Amino acid sequence: MWNEFIPIRYSVRHFLDNTSIDSINALEYSLARYSIYGARVVLKRNEQSKDVMVKLPLFPKFENVFHYACVITDYSVPLSKFYAGILGEAFVLNASSLGLGTCWVAGNFRRSACDVKLADGERILAIIPYGKPLGNTKKKGRKPLNALCKSNPSAWPLWAYRAADAVRVAPSAVNLQPWRFDFAGSTLCIKFRFLNSLDAGIACLHAMASLHDTALEFFIDEKDNSIRFFVER
Numbered sequence: 744m745w746n747e748f749i750p751i752r753y754s755v756r757h758f759l760d761n762t763s764i765d766s767i768n769a770l771e772y773s774l775a776r777y778s779i780y781g782a783r784v785v786l787k788r789n790e791q792s793k794d795v796m797v798k799l800p801l802f803p804k805f806e807n808v809f810h811y812a813c814v815i816t817d818y819s820v821p822l823s824k825f826y827a828g829i830l831g832e833a834f835v836l837n838a839s840s841l842g843l844g845t846c847w848v849a850g851n852f853r854r855s856a857c858d859v860k861l862a863d864g865e866r867i868l869a870i871i872p873y874g875k876p877l878g879n880t881k882k883k884g885r886k887p888l889n890a891l892c893k894s895n896p897s898a899w900p901l902w903a904y905r906a907a908d909a910v911r912v913a914p915s916a917v918n919l920q921p922w923r924f925d926f927a928g929s930t931l932c933i934k935f936r937f938l939n940s941l942d943a944g945i946a947c948l949h950a951m952a953s954l955h956d957t958a959l960e961f962f963i964d965e966k967d968n969s970i971r972f973f974v975e976r
Contacts, residue, residue, distance in 0.1 A: 745952035748839040749909050754883065755844025757806040758874035766841045767810070770873075773837045781820030782827035784834050784871075785813045785859050795870065797851040805846075805872060812871040813857050814941075819864040821939075822963070827868050828944020832913070835871060836952070844876035847914050849941065869941060883918050885911055893925035902957055902974055903931040909953035910946045922946050934969040943970070 767786065774784050789795050789808050796805050814831040816823040835845045849869040857867050888896050888904075888911050896904050907924045910933060915921055921936045922943075933950065935943045947970055951961070954972070961972045 744840065744955075745833065745836040745948070746909070746955050748836045749912060749949055749952060752836060752839045752914075753844070754846040754914060755874075755876045756803055756846055756872075757877040758808060758810075758844065758872065759877050760807060760809050760874070762810055762843065762874045766843060769841060770812075770834065770837060774834060777830060777833055779826045779830050781817045781823035782830045783815050784830055785815065787811055787813060787858060789872075790856075790858075793853075793856040795852050795856040796848075796872075797853055799851045802851065807874070807877060808872045810872070810874050812873060813859050813867050814869045814871065815859070815861065815865050816868045817862070817864050818866060822965070824868060824939045824941055825944040825947070825963075828941040828946075829948045830944075831869065831871060831941065832945040832948040835914075836948075838873050842875070843873050845871050845873045847871055847916075847941070847945075849916065885918075886920055888924075891920065891923055893923065894927075896924070896926070899926045899931075900929075900974075902954060903972070906931055906950040906953045906972060907933070909949040913942075913945050913949045915942045915945070929973060931972040932969055933972070934967065936968065938963070938965055938968040938970075943968075 796808050798804055812834055814827050816827045838845050852870050854867050888908055903926050923934045925932045959974045963970055
């Protein structure tokens with residue numbers, strides 16, 4: 744299902760206050776179905792008396808943030824940021840399926856305003872404002888796929904091309920697209936600057952979603968900061 748909503752997902756900073764309780768309940772239900780050790784997502788309502796958002800100069804401002812999701816990691820768990828990226832982006836694509844807009848925010852928010860009980864070792868790594876978009880929002884540009892590949896992607900098998908292109912359009916911090924692709928033998932390699940990061944987890948979720956109906960395996964290489972996808976024959 745997620746693969747259908749990758750093309751329509753885009754970042755939203757301006758929202759309407761008409762997110763239905765049915766949509767919120769559907770998101771709560773979807774979160775209850777997914778469990779990843781070391782990461783969790785909690786839905787909250789933004790109280791204007793202690794606004795969770797921080798306004799930064801030179802950055803586009805947010806308007807009418809009424810609802811947000813807290814992306815929480817347990818720092819004692821290896822690769823917890825990576826797993827948080829997977830879980831958070833699953834939430835984002837589920838929100839897109841309901842016609843809601845979202846935006847990953849890892850910097851300009853007040854952790855002290857997030858009314859969430861944290862266990863020892865847990866930290867709120869990011870928040871994701873969500874809701875009905877206000878007005879039209881343009882999608883951010885992306886580098887062409889061949890600019891991110893070591894070899895010519897048009898010569899790859901279709902499954903590898905689709906997986907790489909699904910990652911290409913994934914959200915990333917400051918839209919840097921911190922991933923590179925290569926294909927050799929029967930393996931697609933996605934290499935990152937930092938594997939234990941939200942960006943890498945988000946990218947992995949997009950790749951897996953694009954291959955939802957394909958028998959595959961993937962291997963995490965922490966030393967090489969990469970993930971290798973292998974499609975079973």
